[in-house]
Amino acid sequence: MTLAPDDVLRQLGAARIVPVVVLDDAAAARPLADALAEGGLCCAEVTLRTSAAVQAIGLMTDRPGMLVGAGTVLDAAQAEAAAAAGASFIVSPGFDQEVVAACRHLGVLALPGAVTPTEVQRARRAGLRAVKFFPAEALGGIRVVAALAAPFPDIRFVPTGGITAGNLQSYLAHEAVLAVGGSWMVPRRLLAAARWEHVTRLAAEASRLLAA
Secondary structure, X not given: OOOOHHHHHHHHHHHOEEEEEOOOOHHXXXXXXXXXXXXXXOEEEEEOOOOOHHHHHHHHHOOOOOEEEEEOOOOXXXXXXXXXXXXXXXXOOOOOHHHHHHHHHHOOEEEOEOOOHHHHHHHHHOOOOEEEXXXXXXXXXXXXXXXXXXXXXXXXXXXXXXXXXXXXXXXXXXXXXXXXXXXXXXXXXXXXXXXXXXXXXXXXXXXXXXXX
């Protein structure tokens, strides 16, 4: 059953950490979902950077309790394919009105990138209440997020790009940050080598940081 966008927002806010995944082989999708969940992370963004991504989304959503979204969505056709596979949220690097409109039609949450006041205001006008902030560290990190949040108190941010275990807590401490996206617990080399015990360990370390 498709979750309503507001429910997905609440789940992202509860998860706080969204592993950002690049999968080269869809066969790795289910063991990856299991490894993340065993480490305490029941959410993932699968980027549409490989031909295996859409199938992987479908396989990961089959795991009960796993919230799965699609990332690097660049057009409406990709949004439709990801939603058909079971994606509960659609993440774009920038703001694209056609992608946002497609998500609204599909009934899935849109998380477009917005890094300037103009882009945040466009997202707000489109009815969105959360946006991606990417690439977070390259653009000034939490200081810039805080500055953007001041004139837009009803907008939440999901910073992604350069987030690590070392700076995670500085982002999550700000009330405007809904969650953060990061790939440090799902490095591509570990996924390719099927080192699921290492993924679980990294996910568990990230989960412990949430409780610190």
